[in-house]
Amino acid sequence: MIDEVERGVADARSAQLGEGVAQARSRIAAAARDAGRDPSEVTLLVVTKYFPAADVVRLIDLGEREFGESREPEASRKMVEVTTARCEHFSADMIGRVQRKKAGSVARWARRVHSVDSAPLIDALSGAATRARDAGHRDDRLGVLLQVSLDGDPDRGGLVEADLAAAADRVLAAPDALTLDGLMLIAPLGLDPGEAMRQMADIRAGFVERYPDALELSAGMSGDLESAIANGSTCVRVGTAILGTRPILSL
Numbered sequence: 001m002i003d004e005v006e007r008g009v010a011d012a013r014s015a016q017l018g019e020g021v022a023q024a025r026s027r028i029a030a031a032a033r034d035a036g037r038d039p040s041e042v043t044l045l046v047v048t049k050y051f052p053a054a055d056v057v058r059l060i061d062l063g064e065r066e067f068g069e070s071r072e073p074e075a076s077r078k079m080v081e082v083t084t085a086r087c088e089h090f091s092a093d094m095i096g097r098v099q100r101k102k103a104g105s106v107a108r109w110a111r112r113v114h115s116v117d118s119a120p121l122i123d124a125l126s127g128a129a130t131r132a133r134d135a136g137h138r139d140d141r142l143g144v145l146l147q148v149s150l151d152g153d154p155d156r157g158g159l160v161e162a163d164l165a166a167a168a169d170r171v172l173a174a175p176d177a178l179t180l181d182g183l184m185l186i187a188p189l190g191l192d193p194g195e196a197m198r199q200m201a202d203i204r205a206g207f208v209e210r211y212p213d214a215l216e217l218s219a220g221m222s223g224d225l226e227s228a229i230a231n232g233s234t235c236v237r238v239g240t241a242i243l244g245t246r247p248i249l250s251l
């Protein structure tokens with residue numbers, strides 16, 4: 001595994017990933033243009049969950065720098081391998097649900113956590129970020145995006161609009177450990193993605209009025225990035241459209 005990672009290599013897989021990235025970037029650019037936005041306002045976060053460290057290394061060699069992971073301990077292990085293989089700067093965000101007991105390991109590798117949706121998790125991440133910094137695992141604060149739930153479905157996670165301000169204030173109460181970066185949406189299953197993104201845009205407009213520095217909106221995946229960008233997304237999280245169908249095999 002490590003051999004494969006260190007080789008990095010411009011192989012057939014690399015060509016496939018390069019094509020996926022180019023297609024995703026041209027979709028992002030077209031959607032931004034259609035919305036009258038500058039494509040540089042939208043970050044592409046390449047979601048590498050379930051795929052091996054070697055693919056992350058290939059993507060770094062292709063010029064990608066920002067990645068999303070969603071599962072522990074897969075993500076921690078992978079980030080150690082990638083850091084060993086490539087010392088160039090890259091960053092990875094946690095986009096999946098975080099169990100409180102995993103806050104400590106997530107704070108060692110994640111630039112930001114997109115899926116923050118409870119006061120106990122905010123407190124756990126705040127303590128974990130401080131410990132990770134004291135131990136030299138990170139030199140900056142941990143970014144927080146509050147996950148929004150449009151339908152209140154507890155299985156999908158997220159905070160309903162009425163609970164966002166209390167969570168935001170709790171993040172801001174830990175200024176040495178956390179930064180309040182913005183909001184995140186996973187469109188609910190039962191709702192048309194365009195409608196979901198429009199509802200999200202309304203919620204965000206109110207949120208940004210109250211928290212003018214929390215400008216990030218992480219919304220849009222392989223299937224719905226166009227409507228997300230039309231509704232103000234600043235970060236699309238794209239997996240399948242770049243890496244292909246996720247392997248069943250667990251890493």
Ligand SMILES: *Cc1c(COP(=O)(O)O)cnc(C)c1O
Pocket residue numbers: 047049070095096186221222223237238239240241
């Ligand atoms: C897996 C995942 C993605 C990527 O989804 P694709 O449909 O593969 O692009 C985006 N966001 C979250 C939270 C994910 O877990």
